[in-house]
Amino acid sequence: MQIHxxxxxxxxxxxxxxxxxxxxxxxxxxxxxxxNDLVVGQxxxxxxxGSYYYVQPGDSLWSISQRVGVPYEALARINGISVNQxxxxxxxxxxxxxxxxxxxxxxxxxxxxxxxxxxLESSSRQAAPNLTYLAPFSFQALRDGTLREPLLNNFPAxxxxxNVVLMMVITNQENDQFNDELGQILLNNMEIQNRFLDNxxxxxxxxxxxxxxxxxxxxxxxDQEAYNQFLRRAKARFNQEGWLLSTALAPxxxxxxxxxWYEAHDYQAHGEIVDFVVIMTYEWGYSGxxxxxxxxxxxxxxxxxxxxxxxxxxxxxxxxNLYGYDWTLPFVQGSTARAVSPQQAIQLxxxxxxxxxxxxxxxxxxxxxxxxxxxxxxxxxxDARSIQAKFDLIKELNLRGxxxxxxxLSFPQNWLxxxxxxxxxxxx
Numbered sequence: 001m002q003i004h005x006x007x008x009x010x011x012x013x014x015x016x017x018x019x020x021x022x023x024x025x026x027x028x029x030x031x032x033x034x035x036n037d038l039v040v041g042q043x044x045x046x047x048x049x050g051s052y053y054y055v056q057p058g059d060s061l062w063s064i065s066q067r068v069g070v071p072y073e074a075l076a077r078i079n080g081i082s083v084n085q086x087x088x089x090x091x092x093x094x095x096x097x098x099x100x101x102x103x104x105x106x107x108x109x110x111x112x113x114x115x116x117x118x119x120l121e122s123s124s125r126q127a128a129p130n131l132t133y134l135a136p137f138s139f140q141a142l143r144d145g146t147l148r149e150p151l152l153n154n155f156p157a158x159x160x161x162x163n164v165v166l167m168m169v170i171t172n173q174e175n176d177q178f179n180d181e182l183g184q185i186l187l188n189n190m191e192i193q194n195r196f197l198d199n200x201x202x203x204x205x206x207x208x209x210x211x212x213x214x215x216x217x218x219x220x221x222x223d224q225e226a227y228n229q230f231l232r233r234a235k236a237r238f239n240q241e242g243w244l245l246s247t248a249l250a251p252x253x254x255x256x257x258x259x260x261w262y263e264a265h266d267y268q269a270h271g272e273i274v275d276f277v278v279i280m281t282y283e284w285g286y287s288g289x290x291x292x293x294x295x296x297x298x299x300x301x302x303x304x305x306x307x308x309x310x311x312x313x314x315x316x317x318x319x320x321n322l323y324g325y326d327w328t329l330p331f332v333q334g335s336t337a338r339a340v341s342p343q344q345a346i347q348l349x350x351x352x353x354x355x356x357x358x359x360x361x362x363x364x365x366x367x368x369x370x371x372x373x374x375x376x377x378x379x380x381x382x383d384a385r386s387i388q389a390k391f392d393l394i395k396e397l398n399l400r401g402x403x404x405x406x407x408x409l410s411f412p413q414n415w416l417x418x419x420x421x422x423x424x425x426x427x428x
Contacts, residue, residue, distance in 0.1 A: 183223060211243060212245050214248070391418075
């Protein structure tokens, strides 16, 4: 597939003609929210086999072959040119599709309130063919070792129908906030811990969960080893059932990183004990902070490069946001940015007639606009370019795959590019 960035005065018809594709197919594949009002800088995925490369100043057939991973002799043969031919700037070369790598994909889904919205179930059904795991969020551990269950509705059936592992996410949340005292009780009181594990097993058996996933956050630093020991006990118990064990980890760059979120998460121990981890490599730009990319590629890379020094890369799933934020400017501490899907962000740019810019350092799209009340806004979100950069990093570091927070916000290009880059592993 080809990622194309809309230029000034381009239309869907002119883009479709340039790539010899059907306009309706282009709209349908991308679920384009603004087909009659494309935005300069908007990224489109062109549904073709392979891709095209446009020669840049200083390029040679050999340098291009190194970049795209195809021998220069093959590039010459496929494009009907001589291996010694000089290439003019702008010349279009066809690049054949590359071999896909195997990877796993997880997506959290978070029902809120008293019912599961039709949008969440629909989003889960649409995503499930591209997933290895589906993770309803979350079973909340209680202080007596029992569990408060999330709304599950049809999620177990959706997982079964699509050969997806149902992931049982368990958190140390009280009133929707991670609680260190609750964590301390569960990890250190053995009577409650035994009851807790018994309840997990009974619940997992009842619903058909096959991966038990602990998302214990903001634990006390002194509980780090207690958490490690708990995971060892849990692993031995779940092995008897034939289940996987996984954990969610804060995005650290060293073993000695300080802060409430980081200190109790022991990368080396988790890498030894559990089957895989989800590293939460997002929320640098967050709803309560100043405007910036949610998951800039540089910080993401630094976390993952550290992680692979502590555990096998085959155990690491990169965390990835399926959303962006719309900040009101100037940023005021205590204010909250509005979450937007990639599709909503594009519609915002189209409605306000502003171009979409791309930050190549962060590998993220963004734009500014002024609302009807005269307030300035800054929007950072995800598009085909930003997610392809993350997929390239997965392949470069030989990671297990990617885990999404969270379903319900539309990003159709993500699923197109998963299928173009990877063979999604399914449970046997």
